[in-house]
Amino acid sequence: MQEYIKNSIHLFLFSFLVVSLSFCSAPTETAVETETVSEEAPKEEEKQKTILFFGNSLTAGYGIDADDSFAGLTQKRLDSLGLDYRVINGGLSGETTAGGLSRLDWFLEDQPEIFILELGGNDGLRGIEITETKSNLLDIIDKVQTKYPETKIILAGMQIPPNMGQEYASGFTKIYPSVAEETGVTLIPFLLENVGGIPELNLPDGIHPTEEGHQIVFETIWPYIKEKIGA
Template sequence: MVFVLVLGMGGMPAGAAERPVRILALGDSLTAGYGLAHRDAFVPRLQAALAARGDAITILDGGVSGDTSADALARLDWALGDQPDAVIVELGGNDGLRGLDPARMERNLTAILDRLAQAHLPVLLSGMYAPPNMGTAYAGAFRAVFDRLSRRPGILWDPFFLDGVATHPDLVQADHIHPDPAGVAVIVRRLVPVVERLAQQARAGRALSGGPG
């Protein structure tokens, strides 16, 4: 099962808060925190930011460094074993770095989103760009995949996971790809309001299904 990171709710007595919304962060090294101390990685930093705002949200760490969209699809059912209420999908970076066929990436991501829709799980899809050295034709085809997927009904859309980070040398590690701790802080600050909207969708889904919390 994926690693579960839970922070306390500021001393609230047991039963005082609703059951936390469980959100799976399904991704690659950007989610997993490659090159960072665990406390500085995306999932712990996002969890801490949400807890500081009093949000009853638990983030499930489903990031695996090196994963392509195909790898994530292959392990999706396993990742869903912890029964999340919603999912953040952050994938595609390794497809781009390896120059994999954007059409195949689109099939993989579509299959992931279809599976999540079948499970009635709200989704936040975070987009990606291909590395500039892959050429304009590849970059255009790559980005078009995310543009199409972003228009799926019900999808919450974050256009670029590394927005505000990728072009700032002081916010990335020496590999010029992965965010450093300051870069992760920028990403988390931007995504917290969107993740809160995702949690609201999950709670609305619970209410419609008659589930707890």
């Protein structure tokens, strides 16, 4: 009888131990499952691509509504085609190539898909040394290419009237194809093609395009942008 009671006690203790171990192991499985779920982080949303126009009063749309400038018209065309791009207008009236170089870093906090450089006109009107203008343009492009090698760059060529002499005007015009060749960027030969020097397409100052003038400038620029985005 004592032996029977002893065996019963042993059996009871063994059963209690098995049940206890089962309860102890359960939380471990739950913890592992919870940990696995927490490791699945939500996918980061893809950032909207940007097109940055970096220039002077021509880019800013001096004298007209910014939405009617060639930069604003670019945004409208992109929207009408259902293309998810955001246009940034980095135009500043009176800006020179030196000024543009000094403020460029602020615009390069995020990577632009396309960078359109429209500077130099004010340099020419002020008679700034051609070598200085060219050097600044090269430095601006180098900064963009160094920080964002994948960014596509378009350089807008410019011409000036011969107020500073024909030799200076001719030398100025040659800056842009020279810079484009040295850096490998895409060149628009003359931004104001079919607009510059035409009174009815410019404001009374004879320098800044009217809304109609900006529409023509936009049509000059658009094929280059279209090619870069594959539209």
